[in-house]
Amino acid sequence: VLIRVLSAGICNTDLEIRKGYVPGFDGIPGHEFAGVVEESDDSSLRGARVTAEINAACGTCEYCRKGLGRHCPNRTVLGIINRAGAMAEYVCVPADTVVRVPDSLSDTQAVFIEPLAAACEILVQIAVNPGHEVLVIGDGKLGLLVSFVLQTTGCSLLLRGHHEEKLSIAADHGIATTTDVSYNRRFDIVVEATGNPAAFADALALVKPRGTLVLKSTYASQVTCNLSKAVVDEITIVGSRCGRFSDALALLANHQLPLERLVTASYPLHEAVKAFAHAEKREALKVVLKN
Amino acid sequence: VLIRVLSAGICNTDLEIRKGYVPGFDGIPGHEFAGVVEESDDSSLRGARVTAEINAACGTCEYCRKGLGRHCPNRTVLGIINRAGAMAEYVCVPADTVVRVPDSLSDTQAVFIEPLAAACEILVQIAVNPGHEVLVIGDGKLGLLVSFVLQTTGCSLLLRGHHEEKLSIAADHGIATTTDVSYNRRFDIVVEATGNPAAFADALALVKPRGTLVLKSTYASQVTCNLSKAVVDEITIVGSRCGRFSDALALLANHQLPLERLVTASYPLHEAVKAFAHAEKREALKVVLKN
Numbered sequence: 224v225l226i227r228v229l230s231a232g233i234c235n236t237d238l239e240i241r242k243g244y245v246p247g248f249d250g251i252p253g254h255e256f257a258g259v260v261e262e263s264d265d266s267s268l269r270g271a272r273v274t275a276e277i278n279a280a281c282g283t284c285e286y287c288r289k290g291l292g293r294h295c296p297n298r299t300v301l302g303i304i305n306r307a308g309a310m311a312e313y314v315c316v317p318a319d320t321v322v323r324v325p326d327s328l329s330d331t332q333a334v335f336i337e338p339l340a341a342a343c344e345i346l347v348q349i350a351v352n353p354g355h356e357v358l359v360i361g362d363g364k365l366g367l368l369v370s371f372v373l374q375t376t377g378c379s380l381l382l383r384g385h386h387e388e389k390l391s392i393a394a395d396h397g398i399a400t401t402t403d404v405s406y407n408r409r410f411d412i413v414v415e416a417t418g419n420p421a422a423f424a425d426a427l428a429l430v431k432p433r434g435t436l437v438l439k440s441t442y443a444s445q446v447t448c449n450l451s452k453a454v455v456d457e458i459t460i461v462g463s464r465c466g467r468f469s470d471a472l473a474l475l476a477n478h479q480l481p482l483e484r485l486v487t488a489s490y491p492l493h494e495a496v497k498a499f500a501h502a503e504k505r506e507a508l509k510v511v512l513k514n
Numbered sequence: 515v516l517i518r519v520l521s522a523g524i525c526n527t528d529l530e531i532r533k534g535y536v537p538g539f540d541g542i543p544g545h546e547f548a549g550v551v552e553e554s555d556d557s558s559l560r561g562a563r564v565t566a567e568i569n570a571a572c573g574t575c576e577y578c579r580k581g582l583g584r585h586c587p588n589r590t591v592l593g594i595i596n597r598a599g600a601m602a603e604y605v606c607v608p609a610d611t612v613v614r615v616p617d618s619l620s621d622t623q624a625v626f627i628e629p630l631a632a633a634c635e636i637l638v639q640i641a642v643n644p645g646h647e648v649l650v651i652g653d654g655k656l657g658l659l660v661s662f663v664l665q666t667t668g669c670s671l672l673l674r675g676h677h678e679e680k681l682s683i684a685a686d687h688g689i690a691t692t693t694d695v696s697y698n699r700r701f702d703i704v705v706e707a708t709g710n711p712a713a714f715a716d717a718l719a720l721v722k723p724r725g726t727l728v729l730k731s732t733y734a735s736q737v738t739c740n741l742s743k744a745v746v747d748e749i750t751i752v753g754s755r756c757g758r759f760s761d762a763l764a765l766l767a768n769h770q771l772p773l774e775r776l777v778t779a780s781y782p783l784h785e786a787v788k789a790f791a792h793a794e795k796r797e798a799l800k801v802v803l804k805n
Contacts, residue, residue, distance in 0.1 A: 286723065294723035294747065348748065423741065432577065432585035441745045447738040450714065453753035454732045456585065457639065460751040462744035 224265075224321050226258035226273060230489075231309040232334035233502040233510045235363070235418060236441070237302070241499065244441075245303055253308030253512075254301040257324050257333035265318065272324045274336050275316040276468055277301045282319070293465045310495060310512055322468045328475065331489070331511055332482045335368070336471045342368040343474060344466030345437055346376070351412060353377035358410040360426055361417035362389040362400075364485055364508050365439055369414050370398050371480050378412075389508065392484045415440055424448045432456040437463050485509045515556075515612050517549035517564060521780075522600045523625035524793040524801045526654070526709055527732070528593070532790065535732075536594055544599030544803075545592040548615050548624035556609065563615045565627055566607040567759055568592045573610070584756045601786060601803055613759045619766065622780070622802055623773045626659070627762045633659040634765060635757030636728055637667070642703060644668035649701040651717055652708035653680040653691075655776055655799050656730055660705050661689050662771050669703075680799065683775045706731055715739045723747040728754050776800045 232255035236244070240252055254277045260268045279299045280292030287295050301316065302308020324333045342365065351357065355378040359370045362384025370382045370393050382393045382400045390400040404425075412435045415426040420442040427448065430436050436458060453460060474480075489511045490498035502510040523546035527535070531543055545568045551559045570590045571583030578586050592607065593599020615624045633656065642648065646669040650661050653675025661673045661684050673684050673691045681691040695716075702725045706717040711733040718739065721727050727749060744751060765771075780802045781789035793801040 291724060296723075344748075348750075420741075432587075433582060438741060438745050441742040442740075445738050446741045447736050449733075450711075450729060450737045450753075451732040453751065454729050454755055455753070457635075457753045457755055459639075459753070460744065462741075462746070462748045462750070464745055464748055 224260055224268065224273075224275075224316055224318050225262035226275070226314050226316065227261050228256055228258040228309050228311060228314055228514050229272075230330040230334055230514070231256040231512045232338075233498060233512070234338065235365070238499070238503060239441070240303065248303060248305075250302070251307040251309075251311050252302040253310035253314070254303060255334040255337040256309035256314065257330045258309070258314065260321070261313070263318065263321075268321065272330075272333075273321050274324055274333055274468070275301060275314075276320040276322060277303075277337055277465055279306060279317045279320050310492065312492070312514060322472070325472065325476070329483075331486055334509070334511055335482045335485070336468055336475075338364060339368050339372070339474065339480075340466035340468050340471040341365070341439070341464065342372040342466070343470035344463050345369065345414065345439075346372065347466060347470070348461055348463055349412070349435055349437065351376040351378050353379075355379065355411040357381070357412045357414070358383060358429060359414045359416060360384075360422060360429075361415070361440070362386050362393070363416065363418065365418075366414075366416040367393055367485060367508075369416055369439060371396065371478070372474065373414070374398055375474065375478055381410075386506065388506065392481060396481055410434065412437065418442070420444050420446045427452055427458065427460075430456070430458050432458070435459045435461060437461045439463050486511055489513050515551055515559065515564075515566075515607055515609050516553035517566070517605050517607065518552050519547055519549040519600050519602060519605055519805050520563075521621040521625055521805070522547040522803045523629075524789060524803070525629065526656070529790065529794060530732070531594065539594060539596075541593070542598040542600075542602050543593040544601035544605070545594060546625040546628040547600035547605065548621045549600070549605065551612070552604070554609065554612075559612065563621075563624075564612050565615055565624055565759070566592060566605075567611040567613060568594075568628055568756055570597060570608045570611050601783065603783070603805060613763070616763065616767070620774075622777055625800070625802055626773045626776070627759055627766075629655060630659050630663070630765065630771075631757035631759050631762040632656070632730070632755065633663040633757070634761035635754050636660065636705065636730075637663065638757060638761070639752055639754055640703070640726055640728065642667040642669050644670075646670065646702040648672070648703045648705070649674060649720060650705045650707060651675075651713060651720075652706070652731070653677050653684070654707065654709065656709075657705075657707040658684055658776060658799070660707055660730060662687065662769070663765065664705070665689055666765065666769060672701075677797065679797065683772060687772055701725065703728065709733070711735050711737045718743055718749065718751075721747070721749050723749070726750045726752060728752045730754050777802055780804050
């Protein structure tokens with residue numbers, strides 16, 4: 224399916240890719256986007272506003288058969304592994320990855336479907352309920368989206384970060400926030416979403432015995448830590464990556480999320496270099512490219 | 515309850531404690547034992563052959579109320595935290611930790627109740643079924659006991675180690691074994707039981723996407739690793755420590771395990787120093803002290 228791109232978001236992974244995080248990929252980045260279908264075998268799709276699942280799976284391997292195409296060893300990944308991404312005038316994707324964007328979402332809001340799906344993945348992997356005390360560490364885009372998703376469970380939620388501006392977006396949405404790193408409290412579930420490998424040991428120390436640490440950050444560097452704590456306290460560490468777009472769309476159909484407030488700036492595509500520089504800034508949240 | 519000790523096993527934790535693994539503990543070690551009750555408020559216990567749960571919990575905190583006394587923050591741990599252990603003529607334990615040793619078990623076999631309970635803990639924490647391909651890494655005492663426990667689930671099981679002698683105990687019990695570290699296969703569940711921090715990265719690499727790595731080893735030193743693999747492949751890492759003695763006894767009631775073959779040597783208590791030196795040897799499995 225050939226899609227004319229309307230908007231594409233810059234993700235931290237795109238910034239990491241520029242630094243060589245994905246050896247062997249030097250193609251067009253961009254895996255968060257919305258566009259209009261220009262060409263498709265399915266004529267009903269032509270002219271429709273769509274996005275596409277980041278993972279394009281083979282459909283036949285043991286993972287695909289279990290509904291885990293996002294772990295298909297033969298998969299291509301939009302703008303990351305063996306497939307040109309959406310930071311371009313046009314992007315071409317397999318028909319079975321195309322997802323219609325609901326009319327209720329703007330082109331800009333639609334770039335959040337992919338990262339929101341990644342946040343929703345936590346609820347696919349572990350049970351979170353109102354009895355749980357949950358801490359999210361990191362007030363970047365991912366930490367905020369994870370907080371929005373976890374808030375829907377009714378759990379007792381705290382978001383910890385360093386940026387008052389970013390935390391205020393969560394606070395205005397009814398989420399308790401803190402910049403205090405000195406408290407002694409421990410949590411049933413801690414979500415590490417800082418992207419900083421130094422945060423791992425700290426996050427582990429904040430989990431109660433028999434609790435769960437969810438790792439959303441892909442650290443570019445090695446982590447050094449004392450894993451004996453995880454054994455003695457029988458902590459479960461859950462690596463968590465991509466989610467199902469359908470989960471994100473179902474969530475957006477039922478909850479108003481302040482996605483527009485996560486947009487720091489928009490740039491025309493021909494100013495992509497400038498846009499990337501802006502996205503690298505500490506205070507930046509989502510930077511969007513527009514065609 | 516005052517117990518006259520008949521036998522006590524030397525565990526790797528005891529060897530680590532000698533090296534200072536538990537800061538602040540310089541008391542009598544020993545948490546695997548069998549003995550005869552000499553004094554007890556419960557007169558029916560007098561003269562009974564017993565052992566005792568390693569964790570003595572407060573019974574009132576949030577963990578105790580959930581049946582997780584082994585994570586009670588106020589607990590004492592026999593021969594490890596704030597309680598003198600069983601490598602002595604007598605040991606004194608709280609009444610609610612006392613567990614009767616079935617007549618079917620010898621004094622020597624009874625020292626395996628505690629480590630076998632720790633192996634059983636894996637089945638309390640994760641579901642293992644006949645559809646799972648499972649790898650246990652490490653052919654020491656713990657790796658062998660873990661293999662015996664996992665074998666009962668009917669899973670497809672492979673034990674990997676370096677010692678033909680030790681592996682033969684598992685092989686004679688019907689467990690597939692290997693010394694080959696070069697294969698390319700990956701597993702649904704990998705259990706790391708080597709005690710060697712360098713083995714962690716290797717174990718992680720052998721887990722399938724969405725699979726589980728069970729950590730049974732408490733590493734004395736820090737681990738350096740690339741945790742991005744756990745995130746990208748959404749691997750769950752489960753720290754696993756002590757188990758319930760009742761699980762071990764139920765298992766022993768239903769399965770004949772070659773526990774005697776795990777006994778490398780027995781020493782009288784007054785030769786404990788010699789016994790520890792023997793237990794330190796690479797080829798040693800369980801060394802038992804006898805009164």
